[in-house]
Amino acid sequence: MSGRYAAGLPLDDGNLVVRARDALRLEAGAQHAPPVAIRLEKNLPIASGVGGGSSDAAAALNGLARLWKLDIDDRSLARIGLSLGADLPMCLKSQPLVARGIGDEVSPLTAFPALGLVLVNPGIAVSTPEVFKALSSRDNEALPPLPKRLDFHAVRNWLTATRNDLEGAARSIEPAIGEALKALKRADAAFARMSGSGATCFGLFETGNVAKRAAIAIRARHPDWFVAATRSMEVSDGEA
Structure with a gap:
């Protein structure tokens, strides 16, 4: 880990990125998810209300699914994400959207300005x-x-x-x-x-x-x- 706020993050399963890796590996099976090296650059404050940790975990899920060439659809990835946090499904979409429910019901917007x-x-x-x-x-x-x-x-x-x-x-x-x-x-x-x-x-x-x-x-x-x-x-x- 590196970045301005790296010192405040744990390296074990208290870290959402580690939990995301483990959750996806459990879904895929260890034989389809070999060991990986992950570098996290933490530039957003911890527990700051902007979904930084959830975005990191979503990036890990998306990136590892591609790296491991997993046959997994967006719905299944969102289900895994939701087990890690209510805002993971919207972070997996990573685009302007409306979220309902506890954050699991997401509707991408067809237009939104750069603000x-x-x-x-x-x-x-x-x-x-x-x-x-x-x-x-x-x-x-x-x-x-x-x-x-x-x-x-x-x-x-x-x-x-x-x-x-x-x-x-x-x-x-x-x-x-x-x-x-x-x-x-x-x-x-x-x-x-x-x-x-x-x-x-x-x-x-x-x-x-x-x-x-x-x-x-x-x-x-x-x-x-x-x-x-x-x-x-x-x-x-x-x-x-």
């Missing part, structure tokens, strides 16, 4: 189980459907009308999440919200260049934080 984003984590890990324990209500209304035509303004307006039910619980555990949201708004994010179960927050910016400038400004004020400018994956009609 300028800034991710900010104030340097704290938040336990997802602890956040769910702190939830005051688990019976919340469903979110409204996405608008038919998606561009920057449509996505921003839709987000404004939605919510992250985990945010209040996470902020009660780690008030620093509020500081991350303030930093994004101070950097003129058109919209800011906590990602997943926290503590990472995201800001929406009209272009990638504006997002890059905002990330530089936030990093200058908070040099110890994780700050990254990025973009959402663009999908044009007919690509999904």
